Amino acid sequence: MSNSAQQGSASAKAIPTNPADQTVQRQNASLRALHETALGLLDKIDKEELLETIIERAAALIHTGQIAEAVEAAELPALV
Secondary structure, rough: OOHHHHHHHHHHOOOOOOHHHHHHHHHHHHHHHHHHHHHHHHOOOHHHHHHHHHHHHHHHOOOOOOHHHHHOOOOOOOOO
């Protein structure tokens, strides 16, 4: 292992004493766990259903149905 890699892993394991740093570290750990879970689930979900869900959520985020309507009207290639 290179010296910089050793330093990176050592600093990642250091326990911060600043409460704000501790909060950020906990949030990062939660996000890493969610990311790893999401990656695992991607192998088990229907890709077309996943795409539809992503589009629905994106449309809800921008408060319009234009994205969903455009995708429904489009001819999408098979995802599998």
